[in-house]
Amino acid sequence: MNIFKLIITSYRNLAVNKLRTGLAVLGIIIGIGSVIALVSLGQASQQAVQSQIQSLGSNLLTVSPGSQTSGGVRGAAGGRTTLTYDDAKAIESSSKITTVKQVSPVYSSRGQVIAGKSNTNTQIYGVTANYASVRQITLASGSFITARDVASNTKVAVLGPTVVDDLFDGNTNIIGQEIRISGQSFKIIGITSSKGGSGMTNQDDMIFVPLSTAQKQLFGVKYLSSIYLEAKSSDVMIRAQNQVGYLLLSRHKISSPASADFTIMSQQDILNTVSQVSGTFTALLSGVAAISLLVGGIGIMNIMLVTVTERTREIGLRKALGAKKKVIIMQFLIESVILTFTGGLIGIIFGVGGFYVYTKIASSTFVISLSSVFLAFAVSTGIGIIFGWYPARKAASLQPIEALRYE
Amino acid sequence: METVALSDISLTIYKGEFVAIMGPSGSGKSTLMHILGALDQPTSGKYILDGETVEKLTEDELADIRNRKIGFVFQAYNLLPRTTALDNVMLPMSYAGVSDQEQKDRALRFLELVGLQDRVHHSSNQLSGGQQQRVAIARALVMDPAILLADEATGNISSAQADEIMGIFQKLNDKGHTIIMITHEPDIAHFAKRIIYIKDGKIGEDILNKEQKKI
Ligand SMILES: Nc1ncnc2c1ncn2[C@@H]1O[C@H](COP(=O)(O)OP(=O)(O)O)[C@@H](O)[C@H]1O
Ligand SMILES: [Mg+2]
Numbered sequence: 001m002n003i004f005k006l007i008i009t010s011y012r013n014l015a016v017n018k019l020r021t022g023l024a025v026l027g028i029i030i031g032i033g034s035v036i037a038l039v040s041l042g043q044a045s046q047q048a049v050q051s052q053i054q055s056l057g058s059n060l061l062t063v064s065p066g067s068q069t070s071g072g073v074r075g076a077a078g079g080r081t082t083l084t085y086d087d088a089k090a091i092e093s094s095s096k097i098t099t100v101k102q103v104s105p106v107y108s109s110r111g112q113v114i115a116g117k118s119n120t121n122t123q124i125y126g127v128t129a130n131y132a133s134v135r136q137i138t139l140a141s142g143s144f145i146t147a148r149d150v151a152s153n154t155k156v157a158v159l160g161p162t163v164v165d166d167l168f169d170g171n172t173n174i175i176g177q178e179i180r181i182s183g184q185s186f187k188i189i190g191i192t193s194s195k196g197g198s199g200m201t202n203q204d205d206m207i208f209v210p211l212s213t214a215q216k217q218l219f220g221v222k223y224l225s226s227i228y229l230e231a232k233s234s235d236v237m238i239r240a241q242n243q244v245g246y247l248l249l250s251r252h253k254i255s256s257p258a259s260a261d262f263t264i265m266s267q268q269d270i271l272n273t274v275s276q277v278s279g280t281f282t283a284l285l286s287g288v289a290a291i292s293l294l295v296g297g298i299g300i301m302n303i304m305l306v307t308v309t310e311r312t313r314e315i316g317l318r319k320a321l322g323a324k325k326k327v328i329i330m331q332f333l334i335e336s337v338i339l340t341f342t343g344g345l346i347g348i349i350f351g352v353g354g355f356y357v358y359t360k361i362a363s364s365t366f367v368i369s370l371s372s373v374f375l376a377f378a379v380s381t382g383i384g385i386i387f388g389w390y391p392a393r394k395a396a397s398l399q400p401i402e403a404l405r406y407e
Numbered sequence: 408m409e410t411v412a413l414s415d416i417s418l419t420i421y422k423g424e425f426v427a428i429m430g431p432s433g434s435g436k437s438t439l440m441h442i443l444g445a446l447d448q449p450t451s452g453k454y455i456l457d458g459e460t461v462e463k464l465t466e467d468e469l470a471d472i473r474n475r476k477i478g479f480v481f482q483a484y485n486l487l488p489r490t491t492a493l494d495n496v497m498l499p500m501s502y503a504g505v506s507d508q509e510q511k512d513r514a515l516r517f518l519e520l521v522g523l524q525d526r527v528h529h530s531s532n533q534l535s536g537g538q539q540q541r542v543a544i545a546r547a548l549v550m551d552p553a554i555l556l557a558d559e560a561t562g563n564i565s566s567a568q569a570d571e572i573m574g575i576f577q578k579l580n581d582k583g584h585t586i587i588m589i590t591h592e593p594d595i596a597h598f599a600k601r602i603i604y605i606k607d608g609k610i611g612e613d614i615l616n617k618e619q620k621k622i
Contacts, residue, residue: 005501016489317485320446321546322474322502324467401447404485 003334006327010335013307021339024303028343028383029350031293032376036351037358038289039372042282044355044364049274053267059101060134061229061240063087063248064263081223082261085211087248088227094247099240102230104134107214107221113207114180115167122163123206124181126214134230137203142175142190149210153217157181158190162205181207182218237266293379296343297387304336304391315395316403328396336388337381344380348373412438413449413608422553425580426587427599427616435608436589437482437558443587444479444556445469457553474502478547482558482589484539486531492518492542493527499550517545520575522568537564544572548579555579557588561595573598574622598622 014021065082088105091097104127111124129147131137137144140161149156157179159167168174177188186209195203215221231240241264248262249255308315315328352368359366413435420426420443428436441447442454445461454461457476461469473479486495496514505513518527521541531539540563547555555576561569577598580586588599596602597620604611 012489313485314487317487318498318502319470320444320473320479320481320485321499322470324470324502326467327502401441404446404481404483 003330006331006334007338010331010338013311014335014338020303020306024299025339025343025346027296027299028293028340028380029296029347031289031296032344032347032380033350033354034289034292035286035379036348036368036372036376037354038285039282040351040355040368041358042278042285043369043372044359044367046275046278046282047367048364049278050271053271053274059231059234059237060267061100061231061237061244062265063227063229063244064265065223065225065261066263080225081221082252083224083227084222085215085224087251088224090251091227091229091244091247097240097243097247099232099236099243100229101232102130102134104128104131104228104230105211105224106131106226106228107211107219107223108206108225109214109219111182111207111218113163113167115177118167118169120163120166122160122166124214124218125206125208126211126218127208128211131208131228134228135203137195138193140191140193141172142188144190145208145210150212153212154210155184155186155213155217156189156210157186158192158208159188160192160204160206161194162202163207164191181209184217237268241266293383297340297383300336300339300384301387301391303339304332304388305394307335308332308391308395311395312398312403312406315398316400316406319398319400320404325396329392332392332395333385333388336391337384340380340384340387341377344377347380348376351376411608413442415609416452418603418610418613420585420587422585423580423583424585424587425576425598425600425619427596427602428587428589428605429591429593429596429602430605430611431591434605436605438608439605440556440558440587440589443554444477445472446479470502474499475550476553478550478552478555480540480543480547480555480557480560482562484536484543486534486539486542486546488532489530491528491530492523492534492538492545495531495542496546496549499546503550513549514545517549518542520548521545522571537568540564541568541572544575548575552584554585554587557586559589559591561590561592566594569595570622573620577622 063083065080083105085105088103091100092103107126108123110121113120113122113124125131127145128150129145132139132144139158142158144158145156148154159174159179164170164172164174167179172191174188175190178185179188180186192204192208209218229240229244231237245257245260245264249257249260252261254260318328352373355368356366358364416439428439430436438447442449443456445454445456445464448454448462456472459472464472487498493511493514496518497510500510500513515524515527518524521544523538523541523545526534526538529538531542534542540560544557544560547557557576561572564572573595576586576588580600586599588595590596597616597618600616600619601614602616603613
């Protein structure tokens with residue numbers, strides 16, 4: 001008996017009870033559909049977060065004040081004021097530090113900004129000249145803060161595009177104009193290109209001024225809010241982390257790394273944390289979807305058991321006429337695989353469609369990994385085989401004469 | 408409760424015989440036929456078919472024997488529901504690996520033999536009892552089996568048609584095939600060479616039919 005004929009026979013048998021077949025397939029459609037939709041969603045959001053974090057700068061290390069028990073009790077020694085410009089200078093000039101290419105100290109705080117009649121509240125970044133290259137910031141027009149600006153405390157500002165939107169209605173022809181930050185007048189010398197992002201990672205909603213100006217004129221502080229480091233390559237990130245860590249420990253006269261009053265994080269650390277969170281979330285959703293798939297599979301098994309019972313006489317006859325066990329098993333397995341494969345196919349269409357609608361509504365990118373589609377096909381076929389196996393075995397082991405007598 | 412359908416049966420049927428089994432309803436004829444056809448097995452005792460002890464064979468070996476050596480016409484016809492006469496007759500050949508074209512040719516030839524050439528594409532539930540019985544006969548003959556077992560194969564058809572079927576059986580028997588049929592019509596039994604009477608699960612009489620009716 002060839003496979004092609006078995007498939008036709010199975011199809012005919014399934015067509016006899018269209019409603020029942022349809023309901024059994026529905027379980028698989030819902031299962032596969034939700035797995036596809038949720039896995040795609042998870043992958044897409046993870047990719048989005050990753051590309052956002054990567055755009056913050058390559059081989060970037062961030063030194064922040066405060067102990068490593070973030071969320072817990074902060075280090076006692078000075079809290080958030082432990083990093084200084086001298087620390088940054090020391091990292092730059094120390095002969096022990098061989099893995100760091102650039103050092104960019106930053107002091108940032110929120111400030112009120114006024115331009116003509118408009119005003120906004122935004123993040124003010126006091127930076128040095130190399131901040132732009134460390135954090136991969138490019139200019140849409142004008143120029144960035146220079147070393148001379150930092151040396152002579154000039155009052156110049158570089159605006160992020162969101163700030164330009166807020167203060168000047170998006171008019172970018174503003175180089176040379178004045179804005180007032182915390183009541184002091186600053187000359188606009190540049191506008192950065194948009195980097196995208198939102199919320200905490202929005203890199204467009206900020207104003208850059210010289211670090212010295214920010215510390216002395218604007219906020220009157222002596223400490224830094226962070227030091228950004230660019231390592232020489234991605235291979236030396238951990239060595240750079242260690243070298244800088246030990247230098248700062250000795251500068252701060254702390255003997256044990258466990259009681260450090262600063263934290264050094266790499267992009268990879270941040271990425272890992274975020275990936276872990278969104279990965280857990282994806283796994284959770286996929287787990288729920290997988291359970292619905294399992295329920296769908298049980299539905300298939302149930303329907304196949306009913307079918308076997310209903311067709312006991314037919315099975316008996318086939319065996320009486322010479323059907324071997326394998327042929328009977330094949331026939332019922334093919335039926336259940338047709339059910340789950342069809343369900344998988346429709347489920348994939350619905351899942352991909354649902355995800356597409358989501359990306360349209362949330363205006364995010366529509367990416368479906370081919371591997372997840374193939375996996376869905378494999379899983380639905382596998383479910384047909386796994387959940388069809390027991391009913392098929394049951395059919396194949398019926399005694400022909402008993403089966404023929406069955407009413 | 409245990410029902411004893413057959414007991415103390417000692418019976419040898421040789422190659423090329425034409426046997427009729429007669430007896431009242433419930434006497435165990437069908438049960439004997441199922442054992443002879445390797446469909447059922449005795450709770451005790453031994454059945455040797457063509458030199459092989461049936462109890463010792465695996466299920467798949469039995470399936471193969473039923474497929475190639477035995478043609479079975481069931482008392483209840485047992486056609487596949489919602490399946491055409493043609494497909495029903497093709498069924499045993501599909502398990503024997505016969506090519507599609509040959510399956511079709513052979514099935515058509517045997518349907519013509521039983522007079523159903525104009526019902527080939529009718530589904531089994533669109534056929535009368537007599538027509539279904541003739542499809543079942545065609546299905547039993549299509550594998551050219553060495554042994555033909557027929558359980559009341561002429562019960563639902565006209566006597567003219569029954570005579571035709573007997574003619575087919577005799578022609579087959581002349582070619583050396585063994586034929587065993589159950590009937591309760593003496594007229595039909597007289598087409599056989601040997602008549603066995605069964606009563607209450609035991610063999611009553613076992614006689615040679617000296618005046619075999621010939622078509
Ligand atoms: N599956 C069964 N379970 C129990 N008893 C059965 C079964 N099949 C047949 N019998 C009994 O066995 C006896 C013989 O039945 P059967 O061989 O069908 O008789 P016949 O074909 O001669 O009319 C009867 O008494 C019948 O009731
Ligand atoms: Mg009977």
